[in-house]
Amino acid sequence: MRRILPILALLLPNAASAAPGPHLSPADIVAHAPDTAWADVPADRLLVMTLADGRQVAIELAPQFAPVHVGNIVHLARAHRWAGGAIIRVQDNYVVQWAPRDEKAQPPAGFVAHPPAEYDRARQGISFHPLGFTDPYAPAAGFATSWPVAAEGERAWLPQCYGMVGVGRDMPPDTGDGRELYVVNGEAPRQLDRNLAVVGRVLTGMETLGALPRGTAALGFYADKAQNVAIRDIALAADLPPAQQPHLQVMRTDSPTFSAYLDARANRTDPFFVRPAHGVALCNVPVPVRPKRQGAAR
Amino acid sequence: MRRILPILALLLPNAASAAPGPHLSPADIVAHAPDTAWADVPADRLLVMTLADGRQVAIELAPQFAPVHVGNIVHLARAHRWAGGAIIRVQDNYVVQWAPRDEKAQPPAGFVAHPPAEYDRARQGISFHPLGFTDPYAPAAGFATSWPVAAEGERAWLPQCYGMVGVGRDMPPDTGDGRELYVVNGEAPRQLDRNLAVVGRVLTGMETLGALPRGTAALGFYADKAQNVAIRDIALAADLPPAQQPHLQVMRTDSPTFSAYLDARANRTDPFFVRPAHGVALCNVPVPVRPKRQGAAR
Numbered sequence: 001m002r003r004i005l006p007i008l009a010l011l012l013p014n015a016a017s018a019a020p021g022p023h024l025s026p027a028d029i030v031a032h033a034p035d036t037a038w039a040d041v042p043a044d045r046l047l048v049m050t051l052a053d054g055r056q057v058a059i060e061l062a063p064q065f066a067p068v069h070v071g072n073i074v075h076l077a078r079a080h081r082w083a084g085g086a087i088i089r090v091q092d093n094y095v096v097q098w099a100p101r102d103e104k105a106q107p108p109a110g111f112v113a114h115p116p117a118e119y120d121r122a123r124q125g126i127s128f129h130p131l132g133f134t135d136p137y138a139p140a141a142g143f144a145t146s147w148p149v150a151a152e153g154e155r156a157w158l159p160q161c162y163g164m165v166g167v168g169r170d171m172p173p174d175t176g177d178g179r180e181l182y183v184v185n186g187e188a189p190r191q192l193d194r195n196l197a198v199v200g201r202v203l204t205g206m207e208t209l210g211a212l213p214r215g216t217a218a219l220g221f222y223a224d225k226a227q228n229v230a231i232r233d234i235a236l237a238a239d240l241p242p243a244q245q246p247h248l249q250v251m252r253t254d255s256p257t258f259s260a261y262l263d264a265r266a267n268r269t270d271p272f273f274v275r276p277a278h279g280v281a282l283c284n285v286p287v288p289v290r291p292k293r294q295g296a297a298r
Numbered sequence: 299m300r301r302i303l304p305i306l307a308l309l310l311p312n313a314a315s316a317a318p319g320p321h322l323s324p325a326d327i328v329a330h331a332p333d334t335a336w337a338d339v340p341a342d343r344l345l346v347m348t349l350a351d352g353r354q355v356a357i358e359l360a361p362q363f364a365p366v367h368v369g370n371i372v373h374l375a376r377a378h379r380w381a382g383g384a385i386i387r388v389q390d391n392y393v394v395q396w397a398p399r400d401e402k403a404q405p406p407a408g409f410v411a412h413p414p415a416e417y418d419r420a421r422q423g424i425s426f427h428p429l430g431f432t433d434p435y436a437p438a439a440g441f442a443t444s445w446p447v448a449a450e451g452e453r454a455w456l457p458q459c460y461g462m463v464g465v466g467r468d469m470p471p472d473t474g475d476g477r478e479l480y481v482v483n484g485e486a487p488r489q490l491d492r493n494l495a496v497v498g499r500v501l502t503g504m505e506t507l508g509a510l511p512r513g514t515a516a517l518g519f520y521a522d523k524a525q526n527v528a529i530r531d532i533a534l535a536a537d538l539p540p541a542q543q544p545h546l547q548v549m550r551t552d553s554p555t556f557s558a559y560l561d562a563r564a565n566r567t568d569p570f571f572v573r574p575a576h577g578v579a580l581c582n583v584p585v586p587v588r589p590k591r592q593g594a595a596r
Contacts, residue, residue: 092505093460093584119572136431136577162391162485172572186508187460187486187581191566194573207390207512210484214505268489274417274470275492279434281579283485286391 025270029261030251030288037257038249039146040292041203046237047077048246049098049205051087052230057205058237058246059165059183062147065158066118066197069167072111072178073199076100077236079108081179086228090212091220093186097168098231100179107177117175118197120157128156129253133266133279137190141282143253143262147201148282150193158198161188161283163206167197185210188283203248203289247292261288323568327559328549328586335555336547337444338590339501344535345375346544347396347503349385350528355503356535356544357463357481360445363456364416364495367465370409370476371497374398375534377406379477384526388510389518391484395466396529398477405475415473416495418455426454427551431564431577435488439580441551441560445499446580448491456496459486459581461504465495483508486581501546501587545590559586 024032041060049057063070076082084101091097107113126144128151135141137159138150150159158164165183169176175197183202202209217223237245251258264270266280322330339358347355361368374380382399389395405411424442426449433439435457436448448457456462463481467474473495481500500507515521535543549556562568564578 090509092508117572133434134432135434136579137575138577171569186484188579190582191563191571191575191578193575195566195571210390211388211509211511213509265489268493271469273489273493274415277435277489277491279436280489281434281486284488 023269023271024260024264025268025272026261026264028270029257029264030290033251033255033257033261033288035293037252037255038290038292039252041248041250043238043240043245044074044236046203046246046248047073047200047234048237048240048244049082049234050232051208052232054232055205055208057209058203058248059200060203060248060250061200062158062198064145065121065147066167066199068112068115069118069176069178069197069199072107072115073181074236075108075110076178077234078239080233080235081105081108082231082234085231085234087209087212087231088215088228089182089219089221090185090214092214094184094189094220095182096185096209096212097180097182103179107179111177113177115175115177115197117173119175119194120155123151123154123156126151126156127254129258131280131282131285132262133281135282137193143258143285143287146250146253146287148285148287150282157194159188159282160184160190160192160196160198161201161286162186163202163286164198165200165202166192167199169196183209188281190283203250204246249290249292251288253287258287261285321567321569322558322562323566323570324559324562326568327555327562328588331549331553331555331559331586333591335549335553336588336590337550339546339548341536341538341543342372342534344501344544344546345371345498345532346535346538346542347380347532348530349506350530352530353503353506355507356501356546357498358501358546358548359498360456360496362443363419363445364465364497366410366413367416367474367476367495367497370405370413371479372534373406373408374476375532376537378531378533379403379406380529380532383529383532385507385510385529386513386526387480387517387519388483388512390512392482392487392518393480394483394507394510395478395480401477405477409475411475413473413475413495415471417473417492418453421449421452421454424449424454425552427556429578429580429583430560431579433580435491441556441583441585444548444551444585446583446585448580455492457486457580458482458488458490458494458496459499459584460484461500461584462496463498463500464490465497467494481507486579488581501548502544547588547590549586551585556585559583 089097167176168180267276387395465474466478565574
């Protein structure tokens with residue numbers, strides 16, 4: 001018999017098992033979540049990256065955390081500045097980074113050349129669902145409006161977890177402007193928290209970005225431009241023909257289902273396990289994503 | 299100017315920068331480490347996996363944590379039971395798993411058919427260098443003889459960090475026997491701590507394993523056997539011709555250099571950073587590895 005390991009099946013909408021009961025896995029809880037536990041990802045906060053080979057990646061933007069950088073990114077996407085761009089860097093257990101077609105091109109109208117350091121924001125207004133366990137990087141950790149959030153005093157920020165998208169920059173005081181972006185691909189490099197702007201997260205397609213060949217030059221850059229992974233385009237979903245717009249939902253982190261899911265992530269009592277951990281790290285509770293179901297109420 | 303992100307350059311022996319001083323990056327500290335900060339990885343604790351395409355992965359074994367499972371693995375390697383085997387599963391942000399050529403073959407002499415649950419061990423005898431920060435999965439976390447270690451009361455275990463190798467098993471009470479192994483490839487699935495036997499870690503070659511295409515069947519298994527990634531062999535380094543034996547060193551976690559490295563991982567003050575985190579997670583302090591230098595004292 002093939003030996004297996006437990007799975008966190010975030011995208012198995014048909015993985016319904018027995019009716020909800022004790023000792024459920026996180027995947028079971030997600031599979032049985034009612035429609036009211038899910039929130040739509042609006043098309044004007046969603047980017048669709050299409051690689052030259054046709055594979056796609058969906059990225060949800062977080063304007064509530066980095067409004068100016070996100071504004072720049074939306075301007076760039078609407079002007080198709082990444083069409084003909086490329087993934088130029090894949091560093092194992094760290095990041096995948098991409099660049100626009102022409103770094104020297106005049107930015108589009110409305111672009112802010114030198115955004116402020118949107119590395120954290122005011123905590124006020126954030127409705128925080130605590131993680132419930134310690135975080136070595138921040139005094140407070142939890143979730144708000146379907147995002148993971150860390151906080152200290154009156155400041156809050158998006159943590160640099162697996163799948164989170166941030167803004168590449170030069171040495172301080174440069175903050176980056178949104179033209180070069182990266183996604184975290186490995187153990188969460190939380191030392192980057194509050195040092196670079198986090199603008200969003202990959203919702204679908206990490207299996208594509210994560211499997212790219214690692215670059216062999218320093219920092220994981222591709223040594224030869226011929227190795228760069230060509231990007232066909234990065235577009236705002238709202239600008240795509242309706243039939244091409246992804247319809248995705250993320251779990252509401254203020255829902256009872258999310259509370260149960262978080263508890264199950266921290267305390268695995270499903271049959272595969274012999275000992276629950278009684279704790280979990282912030283980045284080890286990825287907020288569930290699913291394709292929106294036809295006829296779903298919201 | 300290309301925008302960059304900081305790098306943890308664990309294998310850049312020539313990345314010497316300025317003489318040691320303040321505000322060093324972890325990479326700087328590793329690059330300047332004296333030879334006395336490094337310990338050889340013995341050839342009889344080292345596996346060399348060679349894929350059919352010639353790429354290699356070096357795996358250090360941890361018999362002090364899982365002696366029976368490691369004993370089985372050594373028997374299997376010496377009998378070349380993975381020659382003609384394959385990587386059968388690659389699940390994004392989770393594991394890469396491989397299997398021997400013939401699951402039905404009679405195990406080699408000396409093989410223990412039903413090993414005990416080597417999911418943790420007595421803490422006694424472990425010389426613990428504390429991490430110095432909280433861990434949501436264990437009351438105590440740190441390092442011992444160049445391994446990351448978590449502990450609770452009188453028990454200690456190897457955490458399921460990126461690059462750690464564990465034993466695939468079926469439902470309890472099965473413990474696995476070492477024939478199917480996996481490596482963690484993503485955010486540390488620490489919920490697996492004390493639920494599966496950890497037998498070692500990948501020292502070199504994660505850039506190969508991490509970049510494999512993700513399987514599309516459930517749990518990341520390859521849907522079609524034709525997609526399996528063929529293994530030419532997994533051999534014990536000590537059994538290879540001397541010229542083929544990797545000579546690797548890991549940093550001594552009882553060395554002053556390691557203390558400085560750990561501090562730098564937790565407090566990035568090198569020029570790229572604007573704000574140190576003042577903390578770090580256990581799995582975000584990978585123990586440095588380097589090729590042994592010719593003429594190095596040990």
